[in-house]
Amino acid sequence: MPPRIAIDGPAGAGKSTLARRLAHRLGYLYVDTGAMYRALTYKALRLGVNLEHEGALTSLAESTNMELVPDAEGPRVILDGQDVTAHLREPEINAGVSLVARVPGVRARLTELQRRIAKKHPVVMDGRDIGTVVLPEAEHKFFVTASFEERCRRRWREMLDQGRAVSLNEVREQVALRDRLDSQRAVAPLAMAPDAVCIDTTHLDADQVLARVLAVIRGETGA
Numbered sequence: 001m002p003p004r005i006a007i008d009g010p011a012g013a014g015k016s017t018l019a020r021r022l023a024h025r026l027g028y029l030y031v032d033t034g035a036m037y038r039a040l041t042y043k044a045l046r047l048g049v050n051l052e053h054e055g056a057l058t059s060l061a062e063s064t065n066m067e068l069v070p071d072a073e074g075p076r077v078i079l080d081g082q083d084v085t086a087h088l089r090e091p092e093i094n095a096g097v098s099l100v101a102r103v104p105g106v107r108a109r110l111t112e113l114q115r116r117i118a119k120k121h122p123v124v125m126d127g128r129d130i131g132t133v134v135l136p137e138a139e140h141k142f143f144v145t146a147s148f149e150e151r152c153r154r155r156w157r158e159m160l161d162q163g164r165a166v167s168l169n170e171v172r173e174q175v176a177l178r179d180r181l182d183s184q185r186a187v188a189p190l191a192m193a194p195d196a197v198c199i200d201t202t203h204l205d206a207d208q209v210l211a212r213v214l215a216v217i218r219g220e221t222g223a
């Protein structure tokens with residue numbers, strides 16, 4: 001089995017920045033599992049599938065193929081042969097993805113695809129359930145978090161950078177809703193694995209977070 005590093009945590013905590021940089025540093029493949037849930041949501045919306053309809057979403061997931069192709073900005077997501085990366089941060093997807101991600105049949109299918117990738121490549125995989133469900137045997141597990149206010153500010157700045165006119169209050173509402181849906185769903189909710197190292201990034205920049213994680217991996221420190 002190639003080496004595996006699992007990174008979980010809530011939206012806006014800095015998981016994907018860390019995962020991308022860590023994968024680059026170690027020469028591992030970065031697997032952004034949130035992007036996979038987003039890609040399936042994109043397909044469902046394109047086909048007019050009702051996001052409340054669990055059976056339809058399960059069939060859709062079972063008949064979907066997905067590949068991740070490494071790229072400087074993070075992986076490109078190839079959905080049934082088509083590159084859909086540019087669509088994955090659209091507002092309709094932000095709003096719908098938690099509904100898709102709560103469906104057990106969807107999770108089973110994407111978990112299978114994620115494990116298949118990890119069998120072939122050394123991976124840094126980020127998501128909500130990687131250390132607990134997808135790769136419970138991962139050599140290293142990190143739970144990355146930050147205060148609610150800081151996570152909202154980061155998401156807000158990110159959206160302004162992308163040219164989206166949105167207020168901090170709107171972002172607060174979106175993040176609170178997503179936190180609630182992600183951590184309260186019945187199957188594979190956001191949770192910290194008992195053997196994960198928790199990193200609070202509220203007062204750390206991206207370099208400091210990476211340095212801490214590398215120190216843990218090299219066995220220099222316990223946290």
Ligand code: DC
Pocket residue numbers: 011033034035037038097098101126127128129130178182
């Ligand atoms: O990390 P992100 O914002 O791209 O995640 C998008 C959504 O997918 C989010 O609502 C949580 C869900 N998700 C999940 O349930 N399990 C994962 N392993 C990754 C993401």
